[in-house]
Amino acid sequence: MPKKISPKAVKKTLKDSKKTTIKKVNSKKKVVSKVVNKFIIENKKEKKITYNTLRGMRDILPRNGEIWQRVYEVVKNVSTSYGFSYVETPILEQAGLFIRSIGRGTDVIDKEMYVFEDKDGEKVCLRPEMTASLARSYIENGMQNMPQPVKMWYHGQMFRHDRPQAGRFRQFYQFGCETIGDSGPVTDAELISVAYNTLKDLGIETVVHINSIGTLQDRENYIVELVSYLRSKRSYLSEESKKRINKNPLRILDSKDEQDIAVIEEAPQIIDWLSPESKKFFTTVLEYLDEIEIPYVLNPTLVRGLDYYTNTVFEFFCDDEEMVNIALGGGGRYDSLIEQLGGQPTPAAGFALGLDRIVLIIKNKQDMLERAGLLGLEKIKKNKIFFAQLGEKANKKALYILELLRREGLFVYHNFSKSSLKAQMEIADKIGSTHTLILGQKEVQDDSILVRNMDSGIQEVVDQKKICNFVRKLLQN
Protein backbone atom coordinates (compact mmCIF):
# COMPACT_ATOMS: atom_id res chain seq x y z
CA MET A 1 0.00 0.00 0.00
CA PRO A 2 1.31 3.46 -0.86
CA LYS A 3 1.43 6.02 1.86
CA LYS A 4 -1.68 8.14 2.23
CA ILE A 5 -1.43 11.41 0.41
CA SER A 6 -3.65 14.37 1.03
CA PRO A 7 -5.76 15.59 -1.91
CA LYS A 8 -3.84 18.84 -1.90
CA ALA A 9 -0.54 17.09 -2.21
CA VAL A 10 -1.90 15.03 -5.06
CA LYS A 11 -3.11 18.09 -6.85
CA LYS A 12 0.25 19.66 -6.42
CA THR A 13 2.13 16.65 -7.65
CA LEU A 14 -0.28 16.42 -10.50
CA LYS A 15 0.33 19.95 -11.61
CA ASP A 16 4.05 19.60 -11.16
CA SER A 17 4.28 16.40 -13.09
CA LYS A 18 2.19 17.80 -15.92
CA LYS A 19 4.62 20.61 -16.26
CA THR A 20 7.62 18.35 -16.23
CA THR A 21 6.06 16.18 -18.86
CA ILE A 22 5.76 19.12 -21.17
CA LYS A 23 9.32 20.13 -20.66
CA LYS A 24 10.99 16.77 -20.36
CA VAL A 25 11.54 14.08 -22.87
CA ASN A 26 8.71 12.21 -24.54
CA SER A 27 9.60 8.77 -23.25
CA LYS A 28 9.09 9.89 -19.70
CA LYS A 29 5.66 11.18 -20.49
CA LYS A 30 3.90 7.82 -20.41
CA VAL A 31 5.36 6.81 -17.13
CA VAL A 32 4.39 10.07 -15.54
CA SER A 33 0.83 9.93 -16.86
CA LYS A 34 0.42 6.49 -15.34
CA VAL A 35 1.44 7.88 -12.03
CA VAL A 36 -0.92 10.77 -12.49
CA ASN A 37 -3.84 8.45 -13.22
CA LYS A 38 -3.11 6.49 -10.12
CA PHE A 39 -3.15 9.68 -8.11
CA ILE A 40 -6.45 10.76 -9.62
CA ILE A 41 -8.09 7.49 -8.65
CA GLU A 42 -6.78 7.72 -5.14
CA ASN A 43 -7.78 11.32 -4.95
CA LYS A 44 -11.37 10.48 -5.84
CA LYS A 45 -11.48 7.73 -3.30
CA GLU A 46 -10.20 9.95 -0.56
CA LYS A 47 -12.41 12.94 -1.21
CA LYS A 48 -14.74 13.03 1.72
CA ILE A 49 -18.14 14.56 1.71
CA THR A 50 -18.76 16.33 4.96
CA TYR A 51 -21.94 17.57 6.51
CA ASN A 52 -22.29 20.27 9.07
CA THR A 53 -24.93 22.06 11.04
CA LEU A 54 -26.96 24.73 9.30
CA ARG A 55 -26.13 28.30 10.05
CA GLY A 56 -27.27 29.40 13.47
CA MET A 57 -27.82 25.82 14.65
CA ARG A 58 -25.49 23.91 16.90
CA ASP A 59 -24.98 20.66 18.72
CA ILE A 60 -25.03 20.47 22.46
CA LEU A 61 -22.03 18.38 23.45
CA PRO A 62 -21.19 16.40 26.60
CA ARG A 63 -19.60 19.16 28.65
CA ASN A 64 -22.38 21.65 28.00
CA GLY A 65 -24.94 18.89 28.07
CA GLU A 66 -24.51 18.67 31.79
CA ILE A 67 -25.24 22.35 32.22
CA TRP A 68 -28.35 21.99 30.10
CA GLN A 69 -29.54 19.09 32.21
CA ARG A 70 -29.13 21.16 35.32
CA VAL A 71 -31.01 24.06 33.77
CA TYR A 72 -33.89 21.77 32.82
CA GLU A 73 -33.98 20.41 36.33
CA VAL A 74 -34.17 23.83 37.97
CA VAL A 75 -36.72 25.07 35.47
CA LYS A 76 -38.91 22.08 36.19
CA ASN A 77 -38.63 22.34 39.94
CA VAL A 78 -39.43 26.02 40.11
CA SER A 79 -42.35 26.02 37.70
CA THR A 80 -44.02 22.99 39.22
CA SER A 81 -43.55 24.42 42.70
CA TYR A 82 -45.62 27.40 41.56
CA GLY A 83 -48.34 25.09 40.29
CA PHE A 84 -47.70 25.14 36.58
CA SER A 85 -48.31 22.03 34.47
CA TYR A 86 -45.94 20.83 31.77
CA VAL A 87 -47.20 20.95 28.19
CA GLU A 88 -45.86 20.45 24.72
CA THR A 89 -47.13 21.62 21.36
CA PRO A 90 -45.99 20.85 17.81
CA ILE A 91 -42.98 22.65 16.46
CA LEU A 92 -44.72 23.01 13.10
CA GLU A 93 -47.82 25.19 13.03
CA GLN A 94 -49.98 27.02 10.52
CA ALA A 95 -48.14 30.15 9.52
CA GLY A 96 -51.28 32.22 9.96
CA LEU A 97 -51.36 31.62 13.70
CA PHE A 98 -48.24 33.67 14.27
CA ILE A 99 -48.89 36.27 11.60
CA ARG A 100 -52.23 36.93 13.25
CA SER A 101 -50.98 37.06 16.83
CA ILE A 102 -47.53 38.58 16.67
CA GLY A 103 -48.57 40.95 13.92
CA ARG A 104 -47.39 42.09 10.53
CA GLY A 105 -44.84 44.86 10.72
CA THR A 106 -42.85 43.12 13.42
CA ASP A 107 -39.45 41.77 12.47
CA VAL A 108 -40.26 38.37 13.88
CA ILE A 109 -42.97 37.89 11.29
CA ASP A 110 -41.78 39.93 8.33
CA LYS A 111 -38.17 38.85 8.27
CA GLU A 112 -37.42 36.00 10.59
CA MET A 113 -40.06 33.30 10.23
CA TYR A 114 -39.26 29.94 8.71
CA VAL A 115 -42.28 29.66 6.43
CA PHE A 116 -42.77 27.14 3.67
CA GLU A 117 -45.38 25.08 1.91
CA ASP A 118 -45.70 21.44 2.82
CA LYS A 119 -46.62 18.68 0.37
CA ASP A 120 -50.29 19.55 0.56
CA GLY A 121 -49.58 23.14 -0.30
CA GLU A 122 -50.37 24.28 3.23
CA LYS A 123 -48.46 27.29 4.51
CA VAL A 124 -46.66 26.09 7.58
CA CYS A 125 -43.94 27.53 9.78
CA LEU A 126 -41.48 26.57 12.44
CA ARG A 127 -42.72 28.21 15.62
CA PRO A 128 -40.90 31.46 16.42
CA GLU A 129 -42.31 31.53 19.95
CA MET A 130 -44.66 29.63 22.18
CA THR A 131 -47.34 31.99 23.43
CA ALA A 132 -49.43 31.89 20.28
CA SER A 133 -49.21 28.09 20.18
CA LEU A 134 -50.46 27.83 23.73
CA ALA A 135 -53.25 30.29 23.06
CA ARG A 136 -54.23 28.16 20.07
CA SER A 137 -54.10 25.05 22.19
CA TYR A 138 -56.20 26.64 24.92
CA ILE A 139 -58.94 27.47 22.45
CA GLU A 140 -58.71 24.26 20.43
CA ASN A 141 -58.87 22.01 23.46
CA GLY A 142 -61.63 23.91 25.23
CA MET A 143 -59.47 24.73 28.21
CA GLN A 144 -61.96 27.39 29.27
CA ASN A 145 -63.83 24.45 30.78
CA MET A 146 -60.96 23.65 33.09
CA PRO A 147 -60.65 25.37 36.46
CA GLN A 148 -59.38 28.87 35.73
CA PRO A 149 -56.73 30.05 35.42
CA VAL A 150 -54.87 27.41 33.43
CA LYS A 151 -51.21 27.57 34.34
CA MET A 152 -48.80 25.92 31.91
CA TRP A 153 -45.05 25.73 31.52
CA TYR A 154 -42.95 24.50 28.64
CA HIS A 155 -39.51 24.36 27.21
CA GLY A 156 -38.52 23.69 23.66
CA GLN A 157 -36.87 24.98 20.55
CA MET A 158 -38.03 28.02 18.62
CA PHE A 159 -36.87 29.20 15.21
CA ARG A 160 -36.08 32.62 13.88
CA HIS A 161 -34.08 33.27 10.75
CA ASP A 162 -31.98 35.99 12.33
CA ARG A 163 -28.30 36.74 11.99
CA PRO A 164 -26.44 34.60 14.52
CA GLN A 165 -24.54 36.31 17.29
CA ALA A 166 -23.34 35.48 20.78
CA GLY A 167 -26.29 33.97 22.61
CA ARG A 168 -28.45 34.20 19.55
CA PHE A 169 -29.19 31.27 17.31
CA ARG A 170 -31.67 30.41 14.62
CA GLN A 171 -32.79 27.43 16.58
CA PHE A 172 -32.94 28.47 20.19
CA TYR A 173 -34.43 27.13 23.36
CA GLN A 174 -36.98 28.82 25.53
CA PHE A 175 -38.50 28.05 28.86
CA GLY A 176 -41.68 29.84 29.74
CA CYS A 177 -44.89 29.96 31.72
CA GLU A 178 -48.32 31.15 30.73
CA THR A 179 -51.29 31.81 32.98
CA ILE A 180 -54.48 31.95 30.97
CA GLY A 181 -57.80 32.97 32.45
CA ASP A 182 -56.91 35.34 35.26
CA SER A 183 -57.11 39.11 35.04
CA GLY A 184 -55.60 39.99 38.42
CA PRO A 185 -52.30 41.77 38.90
CA VAL A 186 -51.14 38.95 41.21
CA THR A 187 -50.74 36.81 38.14
CA ASP A 188 -48.31 39.28 36.64
CA ALA A 189 -46.33 39.39 39.85
CA GLU A 190 -46.35 35.63 40.19
CA LEU A 191 -44.99 35.15 36.68
CA ILE A 192 -42.24 37.65 37.29
CA SER A 193 -41.46 35.84 40.48
CA VAL A 194 -41.22 32.46 38.74
CA ALA A 195 -38.78 33.81 36.17
CA TYR A 196 -36.80 35.73 38.75
CA ASN A 197 -36.44 32.76 41.06
CA THR A 198 -35.60 30.38 38.27
CA LEU A 199 -32.70 32.60 37.32
CA LYS A 200 -31.74 33.02 40.94
CA ASP A 201 -31.71 29.28 41.52
CA LEU A 202 -29.41 29.00 38.55
CA GLY A 203 -27.06 31.47 40.21
CA ILE A 204 -27.94 34.43 38.02
CA GLU A 205 -28.89 37.69 39.69
CA THR A 206 -31.20 39.79 37.59
CA VAL A 207 -33.00 43.10 37.52
CA VAL A 208 -36.50 43.30 36.18
CA HIS A 209 -37.25 46.14 33.80
CA ILE A 210 -40.93 46.85 33.87
CA ASN A 211 -43.43 49.11 32.19
CA SER A 212 -47.07 49.30 31.29
CA ILE A 213 -48.27 49.93 27.78
CA GLY A 214 -51.92 50.06 28.79
CA THR A 215 -54.94 48.73 26.99
CA LEU A 216 -55.23 48.88 23.21
CA GLN A 217 -57.34 52.02 23.65
CA ASP A 218 -54.75 53.66 25.94
CA ARG A 219 -52.10 52.91 23.45
CA GLU A 220 -54.00 54.36 20.52
CA ASN A 221 -54.43 57.62 22.38
CA TYR A 222 -50.81 57.67 23.34
CA ILE A 223 -49.55 56.88 19.87
CA VAL A 224 -51.47 59.85 18.45
CA GLU A 225 -49.71 62.07 20.93
CA LEU A 226 -46.34 60.45 20.44
CA VAL A 227 -46.48 60.68 16.68
CA SER A 228 -47.36 64.35 16.72
CA TYR A 229 -44.47 64.97 19.09
CA LEU A 230 -42.04 62.98 16.97
CA ARG A 231 -43.16 64.76 13.84
CA SER A 232 -42.34 68.08 15.47
CA LYS A 233 -38.81 66.80 16.19
CA ARG A 234 -38.50 64.92 12.94
CA SER A 235 -35.35 66.65 11.77
CA TYR A 236 -33.48 65.53 14.89
CA LEU A 237 -34.26 61.85 14.47
CA SER A 238 -32.11 59.19 12.85
CA GLU A 239 -33.02 58.02 9.36
CA GLU A 240 -34.16 54.69 10.68
CA SER A 241 -36.50 56.29 13.17
CA LYS A 242 -37.96 58.68 10.64
CA LYS A 243 -39.18 55.68 8.71
CA ARG A 244 -40.70 54.21 11.80
CA ILE A 245 -42.81 57.21 12.74
CA ASN A 246 -45.67 55.90 10.68
CA LYS A 247 -44.91 52.22 10.70
CA ASN A 248 -44.16 51.47 14.33
CA PRO A 249 -43.62 54.61 16.41
CA LEU A 250 -43.38 52.76 19.72
CA ARG A 251 -40.20 51.11 18.62
CA ILE A 252 -38.46 54.45 18.38
CA LEU A 253 -38.62 54.58 22.16
CA ASP A 254 -35.95 51.94 22.65
CA SER A 255 -33.66 53.15 19.90
CA LYS A 256 -30.03 53.31 20.90
CA ASP A 257 -29.16 56.11 18.54
CA GLU A 258 -27.79 59.09 20.46
CA GLN A 259 -29.81 61.65 18.55
CA ASP A 260 -32.93 59.63 19.12
CA ILE A 261 -32.26 59.26 22.81
CA ALA A 262 -32.13 63.00 23.21
CA VAL A 263 -35.49 63.34 21.51
CA ILE A 264 -36.99 60.48 23.46
CA GLU A 265 -36.06 61.98 26.79
CA GLU A 266 -38.44 64.84 26.14
CA ALA A 267 -41.14 62.66 24.63
CA PRO A 268 -44.49 62.11 26.30
CA GLN A 269 -44.40 58.96 28.43
CA ILE A 270 -46.94 56.25 28.06
CA ILE A 271 -47.48 56.09 31.80
CA ASP A 272 -49.15 59.50 31.66
CA TRP A 273 -51.61 58.28 29.08
CA LEU A 274 -52.85 55.24 30.88
CA SER A 275 -56.49 55.09 31.89
CA PRO A 276 -57.09 55.23 35.65
CA GLU A 277 -57.78 51.47 35.66
CA SER A 278 -54.58 50.63 33.83
CA LYS A 279 -52.64 52.86 36.15
CA LYS A 280 -54.17 51.24 39.19
CA PHE A 281 -53.42 47.82 37.76
CA PHE A 282 -49.81 48.70 37.17
CA THR A 283 -49.22 50.16 40.62
CA THR A 284 -50.77 47.08 42.17
CA VAL A 285 -48.35 44.85 40.27
CA LEU A 286 -45.48 46.96 41.59
CA GLU A 287 -46.82 46.71 45.11
CA TYR A 288 -46.81 42.95 44.85
CA LEU A 289 -43.25 43.00 43.62
CA ASP A 290 -42.25 45.14 46.59
CA GLU A 291 -43.98 42.67 48.82
CA ILE A 292 -42.01 39.67 47.56
CA GLU A 293 -38.82 41.72 47.34
CA ILE A 294 -38.06 41.49 43.69
CA PRO A 295 -35.80 44.29 42.49
CA TYR A 296 -37.21 46.16 39.52
CA VAL A 297 -36.53 49.25 37.49
CA LEU A 298 -39.27 51.33 35.93
CA ASN A 299 -38.38 51.62 32.29
CA PRO A 300 -40.75 53.95 30.43
CA THR A 301 -39.14 53.16 27.10
CA LEU A 302 -39.71 49.44 27.37
CA VAL A 303 -42.13 48.38 24.67
CA ARG A 304 -42.00 44.89 23.28
CA GLY A 305 -41.68 43.82 19.72
CA LEU A 306 -44.73 41.63 19.63
CA ASP A 307 -48.12 43.20 19.01
CA TYR A 308 -50.24 41.23 21.41
CA TYR A 309 -49.05 42.72 24.67
CA THR A 310 -51.31 44.86 26.84
CA ASN A 311 -50.65 46.53 30.19
CA THR A 312 -47.69 44.99 31.98
CA VAL A 313 -44.52 44.27 30.01
CA PHE A 314 -41.20 43.24 31.52
CA GLU A 315 -37.72 42.03 30.66
CA PHE A 316 -34.95 40.43 32.66
CA PHE A 317 -31.39 41.67 32.56
CA CYS A 318 -28.33 40.08 34.07
CA ASP A 319 -27.05 42.04 37.02
CA ASP A 320 -23.40 41.14 36.44
CA GLU A 321 -21.06 43.95 35.41
CA GLU A 322 -20.01 42.08 32.30
CA MET A 323 -23.08 41.11 30.39
CA VAL A 324 -25.58 43.83 31.15
CA ASN A 325 -26.86 44.14 27.65
CA ILE A 326 -28.29 40.73 27.06
CA ALA A 327 -32.00 40.37 27.74
CA LEU A 328 -32.42 36.95 29.32
CA GLY A 329 -36.12 36.90 28.85
CA GLY A 330 -39.28 38.86 28.89
CA GLY A 331 -43.00 38.73 28.88
CA GLY A 332 -46.15 40.49 29.77
CA ARG A 333 -49.90 40.49 29.75
CA TYR A 334 -51.88 39.76 26.60
CA ASP A 335 -55.52 40.20 27.45
CA SER A 336 -56.84 40.36 23.92
CA LEU A 337 -54.85 37.59 22.25
CA ILE A 338 -57.19 34.68 22.90
CA GLU A 339 -60.12 36.61 21.52
CA GLN A 340 -58.08 37.70 18.54
CA LEU A 341 -57.39 34.07 17.74
CA GLY A 342 -61.06 33.20 17.83
CA GLY A 343 -61.66 32.31 21.46
CA GLN A 344 -63.76 33.87 24.19
CA PRO A 345 -62.38 37.12 25.62
CA THR A 346 -59.85 35.72 28.07
CA PRO A 347 -57.20 37.54 30.07
CA ALA A 348 -53.72 36.02 30.10
CA ALA A 349 -50.07 36.68 30.83
CA GLY A 350 -46.77 34.89 30.43
CA PHE A 351 -43.04 35.05 30.04
CA ALA A 352 -40.21 33.25 28.28
CA LEU A 353 -36.54 32.92 29.13
CA GLY A 354 -33.79 32.30 26.59
CA LEU A 355 -32.06 29.15 27.74
CA ASP A 356 -29.14 29.52 25.34
CA ARG A 357 -28.23 32.78 27.00
CA ILE A 358 -28.65 31.36 30.45
CA VAL A 359 -26.36 28.46 29.63
CA LEU A 360 -23.89 30.92 28.12
CA ILE A 361 -23.75 32.91 31.35
CA ILE A 362 -23.40 29.82 33.51
CA LYS A 363 -20.63 28.57 31.25
CA ASN A 364 -18.80 31.90 31.43
CA LYS A 365 -19.07 31.92 35.19
CA GLN A 366 -17.74 28.39 35.36
CA ASP A 367 -14.81 29.27 33.13
CA MET A 368 -14.02 32.28 35.27
CA LEU A 369 -14.05 30.20 38.43
CA GLU A 370 -11.93 27.60 36.76
CA ARG A 371 -9.38 30.18 35.75
CA ALA A 372 -9.32 31.56 39.27
CA GLY A 373 -8.88 28.02 40.56
CA LEU A 374 -11.99 28.32 42.67
CA LEU A 375 -13.94 25.53 41.11
CA GLY A 376 -12.81 23.14 43.82
CA LEU A 377 -15.19 24.86 46.20
CA GLU A 378 -18.13 24.16 43.96
CA LYS A 379 -17.33 20.59 43.20
CA ILE A 380 -18.95 18.29 45.64
CA LYS A 381 -16.57 15.54 46.49
CA LYS A 382 -18.23 12.25 45.85
CA ASN A 383 -16.91 8.77 45.50
CA LYS A 384 -16.63 7.52 41.98
CA ILE A 385 -16.13 3.87 41.25
CA PHE A 386 -14.60 2.27 38.21
CA PHE A 387 -15.12 -1.34 37.28
CA ALA A 388 -12.23 -3.08 35.53
CA GLN A 389 -12.43 -6.56 34.04
CA LEU A 390 -9.77 -8.84 32.74
CA GLY A 391 -10.16 -11.81 30.46
CA GLU A 392 -13.07 -13.29 28.59
CA LYS A 393 -14.81 -14.99 31.49
CA ALA A 394 -14.48 -11.96 33.69
CA ASN A 395 -15.80 -9.86 30.88
CA LYS A 396 -19.09 -11.74 30.84
CA LYS A 397 -19.29 -11.88 34.58
CA ALA A 398 -18.66 -8.15 34.73
CA LEU A 399 -21.63 -7.47 32.53
CA TYR A 400 -23.76 -9.47 34.91
CA ILE A 401 -22.46 -7.70 38.01
CA LEU A 402 -22.93 -4.29 36.41
CA GLU A 403 -26.52 -5.27 35.71
CA LEU A 404 -27.02 -6.22 39.37
CA LEU A 405 -25.61 -2.90 40.48
CA ARG A 406 -27.69 -1.00 37.98
CA ARG A 407 -30.86 -2.66 39.25
CA GLU A 408 -29.96 -1.46 42.71
CA GLY A 409 -29.63 2.04 41.32
CA LEU A 410 -25.86 2.04 41.72
CA PHE A 411 -23.74 3.41 38.92
CA VAL A 412 -20.13 2.49 38.38
CA TYR A 413 -18.01 3.63 35.45
CA HIS A 414 -16.61 1.03 33.09
CA ASN A 415 -15.00 0.65 29.71
CA PHE A 416 -15.24 -2.61 27.83
CA SER A 417 -13.21 -1.45 24.87
CA LYS A 418 -10.00 -1.77 26.84
CA SER A 419 -8.66 -5.17 27.55
CA SER A 420 -5.48 -4.55 29.51
CA LEU A 421 -5.80 -3.80 33.16
CA LYS A 422 -3.25 -1.07 32.81
CA ALA A 423 -5.34 0.81 30.29
CA GLN A 424 -8.38 0.49 32.48
CA MET A 425 -6.54 1.75 35.53
CA GLU A 426 -5.49 4.75 33.49
CA ILE A 427 -9.06 5.57 32.68
CA ALA A 428 -10.10 5.06 36.27
CA ASP A 429 -7.48 7.56 37.24
CA LYS A 430 -8.38 10.03 34.53
CA ILE A 431 -12.01 10.25 35.50
CA GLY A 432 -10.93 10.71 39.08
CA SER A 433 -12.41 7.56 40.54
CA THR A 434 -11.83 6.93 44.20
CA HIS A 435 -12.11 3.15 44.02
CA THR A 436 -11.66 0.54 41.36
CA LEU A 437 -13.33 -2.83 41.32
CA ILE A 438 -11.15 -5.43 39.66
CA LEU A 439 -12.52 -8.67 38.30
CA GLY A 440 -10.02 -11.08 36.80
CA GLN A 441 -9.72 -14.82 36.23
CA LYS A 442 -8.79 -15.48 39.80
CA GLU A 443 -11.74 -13.54 41.14
CA VAL A 444 -14.17 -15.24 38.78
CA GLN A 445 -12.99 -18.57 40.11
CA ASP A 446 -13.52 -17.85 43.76
CA ASP A 447 -16.55 -15.57 43.38
CA SER A 448 -14.76 -12.60 44.78
CA ILE A 449 -13.93 -9.15 43.59
CA LEU A 450 -10.96 -6.93 44.30
CA VAL A 451 -11.57 -3.41 45.55
CA ARG A 452 -8.72 -0.96 45.26
CA ASN A 453 -8.65 2.35 47.04
CA MET A 454 -7.08 4.66 44.52
CA ASP A 455 -5.66 7.09 47.06
CA SER A 456 -4.05 4.69 49.46
CA GLY A 457 -3.49 1.79 47.10
CA ILE A 458 -4.93 -0.59 49.66
CA GLN A 459 -6.82 -3.51 48.16
CA GLU A 460 -9.31 -5.82 49.73
CA VAL A 461 -11.12 -8.90 48.57
CA VAL A 462 -14.90 -8.75 48.70
CA ASP A 463 -17.39 -11.55 48.22
CA GLN A 464 -19.33 -11.05 44.97
CA LYS A 465 -22.59 -11.56 46.81
CA LYS A 466 -21.85 -8.64 49.04
CA ILE A 467 -20.70 -6.32 46.31
CA CYS A 468 -23.96 -4.36 46.03
CA ASN A 469 -23.96 -3.41 49.67
CA PHE A 470 -20.27 -2.68 49.55
CA VAL A 471 -20.63 -0.34 46.60
CA ARG A 472 -23.65 1.36 48.13
CA LYS A 473 -21.66 2.16 51.23
CA LEU A 474 -18.80 3.57 49.20
CA LEU A 475 -21.11 5.74 47.12
CA GLN A 476 -22.79 7.15 50.19
CA ASN A 477 -19.60 8.79 51.35
Place this chain on the structure above:
RNA sequence: GUGGCCAUUGUAUAAUGGUUAUUACUUCGGUUUGUGGUACCGACAAUACGGGUUCAAUUCCCGUUGGCCACCCCA
Protein backbone atom coordinates in the same frame (compact mmCIF):
# COMPACT_ATOMS: atom_id res chain seq x y z
C1' G B 1 -31.23 42.72 6.53
C1' U B 2 -26.49 46.47 7.10
C1' G B 3 -21.36 47.19 8.55
C1' G B 4 -16.41 45.62 10.80
C1' C B 5 -12.90 41.61 12.13
C1' C B 6 -11.65 36.50 11.16
C1' A B 7 -10.92 31.18 9.06
C1' U B 8 -4.17 26.02 9.63
C1' U B 9 -5.51 18.40 12.56
C1' G B 10 -10.74 17.05 17.72
C1' U B 11 -8.72 21.60 20.75
C1' A B 12 -5.01 25.39 21.22
C1' U B 13 -1.11 27.22 18.27
C1' A B 14 3.78 28.16 14.76
C1' A B 15 5.45 29.25 9.94
C1' U B 16 6.06 30.05 4.73
C1' G B 17 5.22 32.64 -2.71
C1' G B 18 9.12 26.89 -3.61
C1' U B 19 10.93 19.51 -1.67
C1' U B 20 8.14 16.03 3.97
C1' A B 21 3.43 22.49 7.12
C1' U B 22 5.64 23.44 13.55
C1' U B 23 4.57 22.48 18.53
C1' A B 24 1.53 21.12 22.73
C1' C B 25 -2.82 18.77 24.56
C1' U B 26 -6.45 15.08 23.40
C1' U B 27 -7.26 10.21 21.07
C1' C B 28 -5.15 5.37 19.79
C1' G B 29 -1.02 1.70 20.27
C1' G B 30 3.42 0.28 22.85
C1' U B 31 7.74 0.22 26.93
C1' U B 32 6.98 -8.61 28.01
C1' U B 33 2.62 -11.86 31.02
C1' G B 34 -3.10 -8.87 36.25
C1' U B 35 -2.57 -2.58 38.76
C1' G B 36 -3.31 4.27 37.61
C1' G B 37 -1.08 9.25 38.79
C1' U B 38 4.90 10.36 36.32
C1' A B 39 8.67 9.09 32.26
C1' C B 40 9.91 7.27 27.29
C1' C B 41 8.68 5.57 22.12
C1' G B 42 5.28 5.41 18.09
C1' A B 43 0.61 6.28 15.22
C1' C B 44 -3.78 9.12 13.55
C1' A B 45 -5.01 14.00 12.34
C1' A B 46 -5.17 20.45 9.33
C1' U B 47 -4.11 25.17 5.50
C1' A B 48 -13.07 25.92 5.02
C1' C B 49 -14.93 25.78 -0.32
C1' G B 50 -14.62 27.71 -5.48
C1' G B 51 -12.14 30.77 -8.88
C1' G B 52 -8.06 34.22 -10.31
C1' U B 53 -2.75 36.19 -10.42
C1' U B 54 1.99 33.25 -10.72
C1' C B 55 6.74 28.78 -13.44
C1' A B 56 4.89 27.84 -8.30
C1' A B 57 -0.50 29.90 -3.64
C1' U B 58 -1.76 27.47 2.69
C1' U B 59 0.44 32.54 1.96
C1' C B 60 -1.57 37.72 -2.63
C1' C B 61 -6.65 39.06 -4.98
C1' C B 62 -12.03 38.00 -5.75
C1' G B 63 -16.41 35.19 -4.67
C1' U B 64 -19.06 31.58 -1.52
C1' U B 65 -19.82 29.43 3.13
C1' G B 66 -19.21 29.70 8.23
C1' G B 67 -17.72 32.15 13.00
C1' C B 68 -17.23 36.49 16.22
C1' C B 69 -18.62 41.76 17.20
C1' A B 70 -21.76 46.09 16.47
C1' C B 71 -26.44 47.78 14.39
C1' C B 72 -31.42 45.99 13.63
C1' C B 73 -34.36 42.92 16.44
C1' C B 74 -35.20 39.62 20.22
C1' A B 75 -34.85 35.26 23.95
